[in-house]
Amino acid sequence: MGRILGCSLLALGLALPAAGAALADDAPASGSPATGPLTLVTLQGAGTSAGSKDAAELLARQDALLAAIGAGEPVYRWTTALNGFAAHLSEDQLSVLDDQPGIAAIEADQVRPLAGRTTMASVRGATTPRLRGGAGVVIGVVDSGIAPESPAFADVPGLGRDPRSFAGACAEGEGWSSADCTRKVVGARWFVEGFGADRVRSSESLSARDVLGHGTQVSSVAAGNAGISVRVDDRDAGRYGGVAPQARIAAYKACWGAPDPAGDGCSTADVVAAVDAAVADRVDVLSLALAGGEGIDTLQRALLGAAEADIVVVGASGNTSGSAYAAHAGPWVTTVGSAVGRMSRGLVALPGGRSWTGGGRPAAVAGRAVLAQDAPAPGVSRRAAGQCRRGALDSRRVAGRIVVCRRGGIGRIDKSEAVSQAGGRAMVLVNLRPGAVSADFHSVPTVHLSAAAGRELGRWVARHPGVRVRMSRASGTPGTRRTAPWSASGDPRGVALKPDAVADGDAVLGAVPETSGRSWGVFSGSSAATAHASGLAALLLAERDAPAAVVRSLLVTSGTPIRGSSVLAQGSGALPGVAPTGHLALDVPRHAWRRALRTHRLDALNTSSLLMSARQTTAVRTVTNVGPRPEYFSVTARGFTSHRVTVRPLAVRLRPGQSARFTITVSGPTGPGRLDDGELVWLGALGGTTRVPVALTR
Template identity: 55%
Template sequence: MTTTRTVNRAARIVLPGVVAGVLAASALAGSPAHAADEEVPGLHLVTLTGPGTSATPPVTGAPDAQAVLLARQDAVLETIGGPATAYRWTTALNGFAVELTADQVTALESNDDVAAIEANTVRPMAGHVDLSAVRFSRSSDPRASRGAGGSGVVIGFVDSGIAPDSPLFSEVRGLGETRAGFSGTCSPGEGWPASTCNRKVVGAGWWVEGFGPDRIRSSESLSALDVVGHGTQVASVAAGNSDVSVLMNGRTMTSFSGVAPQAKVAPYKACWAAPDPADDGCSTADLVSAIDQATADGVDVLNVAVAGPTTTDTVERALLGAAEADIVVVGAAGNGRSAFAAHASPWVTTVGAARGNTLRGRVSVVGGPAFTGASRSRRQLGPVALVLGADVAADGAPTEDARRCLPGSLDARQVAGRAVACLRGGIGRVDKSEAVALADGVAMVLVNDRPGALVDDFHTVPTVQLSVADGTRLTRWMKRHDRTTVRLAGVGIEKDASEAARWSAPGDDRASLLKPDVVALGEGVLGAVPDAWALFSGTSAASARASGVAALLRAKHGHWSASVVRSVLTTTARPLAGTSTLVQGAGRVRASLPRPGLALDIAPTRYRDALEDVSWEDLNVSSIIMRGGGTTTRRVTNLGTRAEYFSVSARGFVRHRVRTTPVALRLGPGESASVRITVTGGGNPSRFDDGWIVWRGARGSHTRIPVAISR
């Protein structure tokens, strides 16, 4: 049993800047970009031995716990000359951020009170916001939130802030009262007066010392105000108000609602825009500060849409403190198959990305071939003449600009009343359809210029997007015929066979925990951005959906612990056929509230015990990973209000025999029982195998945990 870079409480180590997974998936290219953490010289994160105050509830008459921790920190700082700190942390963990010389680092390595020292690094956000993909005017604020779910629950977002003027974050009727125990405040800043908060946005904070206020973009605001768009989209998907109309050219295209529309939001801004967008990101010192404050404020769910290494670093230790405070912690797995899923600890629900359904459309050439692609338009159009953009260039416009339908490149006299075939690239996809509309065109056929995803965008005119191969065939037909007439029509929905996004970070079969825990929709997700709407992709979009479902569960089952909520998210997920558990975990998070069956609960104190023992082996996690075979135990608890019989079976295994003892249970409400799972056989030990242990309740519930049998 091994745990990657698990740090013993008494250990004295230095953690260098580590490679975080990767940057987010590009919705334009359909594939992820990659980058490593950038180490910021000088600033270090120092964690002292022992937990923060979140792990030790206050005792009447006991000394002030925070004061005791601060005194310990002062004593450690005095041993290296008492340098001024950038941050102090006392809730989620006991530590501080401080500029250190090499000699000071060496001195702290030998200090028995120091558990870990880590260089400050900057990590990318785990999503790509395609600001050019959708440009809608917004509706007026809704008068009431007719959608239900999440009432009173507070979701904290460690991200790039939010745009509070979006109607998705307006104070509307039906939001309910904030749950007792939340003590967050509205920290003011540039463009964010203290009066910004309301009954929907119930708290806000921002931290920039780790990233560096001298390194941010000139358009940034030293406040919780979002200028990147990432944090706004994540928060809107998880908890945006319901029934907000999405308008384009004065026409309602759809109605938007977050997963938990009655939940409250609290942005903790730790991610910043740099002059070069490639340098946007979140420093680990700022991330830990935001997590520490969110834990102190008492959020119910904490969403961290930032990936990172698979080690138990300072950020992960801070998230442990949040879990010890009974907060449901949800983290993005990261984007890119070249790195393993982030947040490889048992106290975080790590979320990978699944593909969504793509709306399909067909371009039918009258008297010729038909081609199927992506199209959000459902209305039939035609017959209508189709022209190549390169053949209808405006006077003085370069042919290449017209080929790609850049604004102003098309001749309205030749385009009016016609459909235009446009090559992808150069500008945003929806900008091309807008250019066609401005030239009085009535439809567009968008042709990929390289292999990549087909996206059912919201376009200004009816549009079908075609692959490179189909676009080439269509173009050849048009060049061989004097006139091409087409019909456009919607033809249903395409469902990907595996549904797992190709770029979602997978788990490591050599690890001691199965990650990611679950997957959720993470490709082409619509959400709010400052002053508009846009699509975004990445495991950040997936984590947002999972956080919304967690809020629904916390609102409906207020007595459930964070551990139980995390277990239910996992055990009720829907497996994706033909997909490895190393990619999907337990499967796709259900969008609606599942029927509660059994839960695998973990006492918060057990996480730290396991961390100190450098072993997750005895933790009652809702998944299993084994090397070759053996026996392990899980303890299940009846979440129902009545006594119930549960039968258990093993499914899906191809190369191993998996047995459970006992094969049936009768449990009263709240009653628990242990089940032994034994794996034998396998023949070739180099072959990977996986499947499921499923408990089926007499009242219709299904509790499912994934099992991976590694080499």
């Protein structure tokens, strides 16, 4: 029997039978109640999505196993994405289970975190949206649900053709009726048995309705309607549109709010049940903006079933850099990490030409500056005034001035509101320690500076209290992308190179439930990046109607490398803002994934990346022309510093649908050493670039 991550039942916190313990003869009576932990059991073989079994046969195998261990009806049964169940099992039942044949994995249920952080109160201005794309495609979003009343999900004209094969349902519940499903929100289901309905916070809705806001934001970024006016506090913040605005959304709520927000998250059992339902419903893209889990666990096996059903699966790498490797290790999942640095920039300039640049979208303004800690209201401490808390500033000293506020204590947007209430003209927000800057939608023109720039500005203002400073939008393009320092990197000893790519994951605008008091908010993390990648997958499917493995390859090979970042941090690089245009793909037959998993040869799959160990000196891949015309393609190895990497052949001419094999050969140091990495870059004569990242873990 296989165990998750190669761990024993003891390592999972489950009891092993004592030496010589009796087996089935001493099992509890069939159907006896069990009060033990919720356990996920996966049987060997595929679910019905692989096309080799029918549900009745799988259920019969489950019944036989449950009878053998003396268990009653489980909490969940899964037959589509995988063959398995979730059940509360006693220690005696677990002891018997460990010796049963035909089991692929046993795993204790756990609550996984969402891979994003939501800020309801600060909004960065919207950008010019794409008006079309994704028509006929259904994105299944496994998350905290959806707020159907948002204009991002209205049943508007211009959605294009209806989905051809989606067969999902609209499950009713608290605050949700069948009327909440429309041509835009085409399906809604909810799963709470793993998390526990008795453990959710009182404000939660036992339905697909979103309370946390995370699922609404993910859905809106991936497929929110185009051309929506965004207003925050009666101020115009531009127009909005998702990446694939004509795509439809099916919401699978498997993530819940707990009384203590630290307990928010997604039970693995609920998530697997959601995946099983989404595969049965025949979604086209499956988005999971949640992290947690390592190796090929129960969820990864369920996502394998989704890939076998020809679904493009996209998962978040997580925000745990330094403490855990990237989540979603399965090579059949497009795992997406976070990039930062593309925010709008603001400029603070002094007389004589000295200036600092930070995050912001300020209108041009000039005036005398004042340090907030030097302008406390009567009876208020300098510390509270320095943090620009509400009511902490003396309006006689602040009115008409540019106020320099310290970060911390309260929300960033609350500081600019305090400045506005005190009559301040603008704000410079300064970090007190190393950290990111932001470009929020503030009450007054604002520039957010780093700690070093803030210290320099503060010293200058203290010495020149009567001199005017200027603020304005920084000219030129937004800042240079870099991999987010908190974005989880891939395991150099893993089964595949992760993450596959990165996308913008910092202060991304999205819709939120109106119960939050606002209709829009920003969120950060690999959740936002995953939503972007899911929308791109929908654009590709709508344009090309290609198999999921081809869409996955076109997507992950379209990244642009980020300078100074290893491929284990960024994969192929930052994903584009438009549908990839490459004509070359690395296809994987649907049944090859499971065969490779069964034979422990996942490294031999025709994946769009390479993770090569010291034992490997050669690898073979196959490229296919998925473009409409014959084309000449050439390849170059780039970026490697301590190894020589060669590719043969260097060029091929392929007709549409024609494939060619190429061999990668590595020579150089073979002993332990630092990671070496680079990329294989295919250039097409008719345009398009295909990047295959390579990591040498020697």
